Amino acid sequence: MFDPRIEVFSTCPPSSGDDPRAYAEHVVQVARWSERAGCKGILVYSDNSLLDAWLVSQLIVEGTRTLCPLVAVQPVYMHPYTVAKMVTTYASLYGRRIYLNMVAGGFKNDLEALGDRTPHDRRYERLVEYTSIIRQLLSGRKPVTLAGEYHQVDKLRLSPPIPPDLFPGLFVSGSSEAGRAAARSLEAVAIEYPKPAQDATEPSNGAGGARGIRVGLITQRSEDEAWKLARDRFPEDRKGQLAPSSR
Amino acid sequence: MKVSDSVWHGQLSGMEQTADGSPYWMVPFQNYKTMCPYLVGSHERVGAELARYLSSGCRTFILDVPREPGDLEQTEAAFERALDQ
Numbered sequence: 001m002f003d004p005r006i007e008v009f010s011t012c013p014p015s016s017g018d019d020p021r022a023y024a025e026h027v028v029q030v031a032r033w034s035e036r037a038g039c040k041g042i043l044v045y046s047d048n049s050l051l052d053a054w055l056v057s058q059l060i061v062e063g064t065r066t067l068c069p070l071v072a073v074q075p076v077y078m079h080p081y082t083v084a085k086m087v088t089t090y091a092s093l094y095g096r097r098i099y100l101n102m103v104a105g106g107f108k109n110d111l112e113a114l115g116d117r118t119p120h121d122r123r124y125e126r127l128v129e130y131t132s133i134i135r136q137l138l139s140g141r142k143p144v145t146l147a148g149e150y151h152q153v154d155k156l157r158l159s160p161p162i163p164p165d166l167f168p169g170l171f172v173s174g175s176s177e178a179g180r181a182a183a184r185s186l187e188a189v190a191i192e193y194p195k196p197a198q199d200a201t202e203p204s205n206g207a208g209g210a211r212g213i214r215v216g217l218i219t220q221r222s223e224d225e226a227w228k229l230a231r232d233r234f235p236e237d238r239k240g241q242l243a244p245s246s247r
Numbered sequence: 248m249k250v251s252d253s254v255w256h257g258q259l260s261g262m263e264q265t266a267d268g269s270p271y272w273m274v275p276f277q278n279y280k281t282m283c284p285y286l287v288g289s290h291e292r293v294g295a296e297l298a299r300y301l302s303s304g305c306r307t308f309i310l311d312v313p314r315e316p317g318d319l320e321q322t323e324a325a326f327e328r329a330l331d332q
Binding site: 001002003005006007008009010011012013014030033034036037038039043045070171189191193194196210211212213214215216217218219220221222223225226227230233234236 | 271272274275279281282283284285288289290292293296300301303304305306308309310311313314315316318319320321322323324325326327330
């Protein structure tokens, strides 16, 4: 089991790499391995080519006892009210806490196909406004009214209210200054893609706040065993690069 | 081809493989769309690298998709080394 001083999340397999008939089974299998190993949760990421992250998360919740889906949330995909409604519905139906991985970006073609040409830094401004609405709705203290730049809500209330212990964990993905500023503003865990650790011994730009990284690990008792396994899984030759099972 | 304008994607795409002996490995990101870099090596070597991230304030780690349950057991061993340092 992972040490309680750290929070470890695995990642759900992407639907693009599986036979559709076997995918649901694969998701539940990986979720159960993750739960047994002591992971806090499992990232369910999204892009235009993948199955819906919220519905895949339902497979995870129904197939495990404690594992928390870490659902990727992109503002172009749904209204903030719908995100809050999803979170409180999971709480009500399953008593399970959800983590939200707030994502401002994505593949450029995916965003443009949805008519979104918002520039990079303004996407983080939008993410802060969007996430603030979700947080206020889930806090349930009073109806939410906001005439924002990107969203408008008027005396909006979320029902049913969420128990305080199931209030979602909040992550913001982004390695830019705009991304880190968004995480600080939302008091969220800032998730970055790590550079070699010798370059990462200080918090970025001296910024405080909770931090995390997304990283793959292939580790074994010996160096040789680990590198052999790594090269077997990710061959560097062209044949390996084209293998359909590469994910 | 899928293209992202995110800063991290640009940073990682422009990064060369680090020197021999480093556990930091970019091949899965560059060739397999894993969307994250990898650390590869013994529990001690990977644990030492993880310890540096811990000392920089990281407490949350999002791993890639496990291929088999043993992957997570091996990962736990590396984190144990990291937290012992």
